Amino acid sequence: MFKIILKTAYLNLWRRKSRTFILIVMISFGLAAMIFTQGLYEGMMSQMIDDALRTSSGDFMISKEGHYKSQLLSDYIYDTEPVISALKKNNNVAHFVTRVKNEGMVSSAKYSQGAEILGVNLEQEQYFINYKKPLRQGRLELNENKKEAIIGQDLADKLKVKIGRKIVLTGQALDKELVAGAFRVVGIIRTNNPEIDEMSVIIRQKHMQELFKMNGHISEVSVLVKDKKQAKQTESTIKAYLTKNSSQKFEVLGWEELYALLAMMKSMFVYFVYISYFIVFLAVAVGFFNILLISILERVKEYGILLAVGTSFSIVKKMIYLEALIVGMFGFVFGSFFGALLLIYSKFWGIDLSNFATGLNKMGMASIMYAEIHFGYFVLAFVVVLLTSYLSAIIPVWKLKKLKPVQAIRFV
Amino acid sequence: MPILKLKKLSKTYTEGKNVETHAVRHIDLEIKKGEFVVVSGPSGSGKTTLLNLIGGLDAPTSGTIMFNAFKISHLKEKDLAHVRLHNIGFIFQAYNLVPVLTAKENIEYIMTLQKVAPKIRNERIEKIAHHLGIYNLLHKKPNELSGGQQQRIAVARAIVSKPKLILADEPTANLDTHNSETLLDLMKKLNEEEKVTFIFSTHDPVLIEKAKRNIILKDGKIDKDITV
């Protein structure tokens, strides 16, 4: 019996080819656009987060308790050994780097401004600052003996310094004395992390420790994990280890705590997607509903005959819902197909937004965006289509019932 | 025992506040099993209303309808659909067939709803197709059939579902004299062979003459009830 209902619904659908066609195009277009937007935004967000993490905290960061709030040089890690061994022992830890961090001033010949001075070991940074090939000018190497610095592009622009010029770094040393040192700019980088691009000066860790009289100590350790889903657990394992094995008190902070805004954007993203879907498919549903209604009203007498010969209204109802559903499924198939095509293209080749890049970089975005593609997008699209088809058919079905189709037969 | 018994059956349509049309008034009627009854009368005399009441397509304002000693007036729409499906066949003036289905699928449709097994469905279709000479029409869509052919398919559909009563409201209204007579002869033949009760409404005097029992309506009342 289902077969004949399905067949009738399907064939009824194609009695009005152009209307059905328009509907399918409408749904496919809406879906493809939504799937594409979702993948692109998610890709963009991941990139943004990844750029931020790799150039700063990693998936989580270990420092002396209170350091994150105070950002003081004096809140340094003196008991480094247990931290390193905890990280080396843990299976989920992929990479980590140690950094020295201090706030200070950077001055060029003409300008000076506040800066964040980072002491790093560039050899360790290949999965961190170096990971995305941020070099724009010069080289990404710091001589062991000469005092050299690498600075963010926006900072370089503001200070009007070029490769080869000297800058002076000033700051408070560990003994509270004001110290200064001249460094030659050898590299200019753009990481898409605004903090780095606008504020940071990167020097050798050893030079930094000497300048600020750090006695070989470090400020923080940034850690990247293998399985991000396990990150929280890894954090607490390490925290527990440190509590047990060190006299120093540490804080282990996940990136979500350090980048609250990014984390919020990431978690709000899903609502953004729902709202967009809602708006787009509200419009689709209105069109869908209108077309269905017209078609059903055209066929009142046919439905009347079906009811007269003993078809129950629930079967007629099924016929109409099926009709709507089939249109929806066509839309889903085409929409998913085109959406997937767009996403696959932009996943592997990326979308070049360099025309808008100045603004985007300021917001921490890369100028070439790579989309993501997840099975979940298509599940969501499917659910949306299902709902849209169903909701669009409710009123036409109700209208048909009110019209008492059996009695309409007499007016032939 | 009569297959159909109407008692003081009335139907009043109310349009607006005060406009009332008494389409059927206090009709008492008995129809025996296997009868072939023609209902005639001028336009607006209540033929369609009467047939629709009998078939449960419309609810009476007052009075009762007994079908096989079972009271079907005042049944709910869902139960009426069930009664119709298993007991009553319909042939209308037009739009009888589902346009997107072939003649065969149309004939099969009611049996499918009745959950008749596919094998039996096919047997019955074979048989009726031979009988009514519609074999070569089975794979055509309704719009590829002439008016007369469409009505024959409608008759075939009504009969294969093995109803006890077939209600035909002016089934020949859109047909020429020749086709009308052919259709009537067909229904009479089926009436005799299958012992199905037929109630048939028409304006056509030629067709009225062929019936054994003729009920003539006037202003919603039975004016004459003639059995030849």
Ligand SMILES: Nc1ncnc2c1ncn2[C@@H]1O[C@H](COP(=O)(O)OP(=O)(O)OP(=O)(O)O)[C@@H](O)[C@H]1O
């Ligand atoms: N839904 C309705 N609402 C109001 N009045 C109606 C309705 N249906 C029928 N009538 C009226 O009821 C009366 C009987 O109509 P009915 O259709 O039963 O007559 P009929 O004998 O079948 O006529 P015809 O030969 O033209 O088909 C007419 O006056 C008609 O206008």
Ligand SMILES: [Mg+2]
């Ligand atoms: Mg009539």
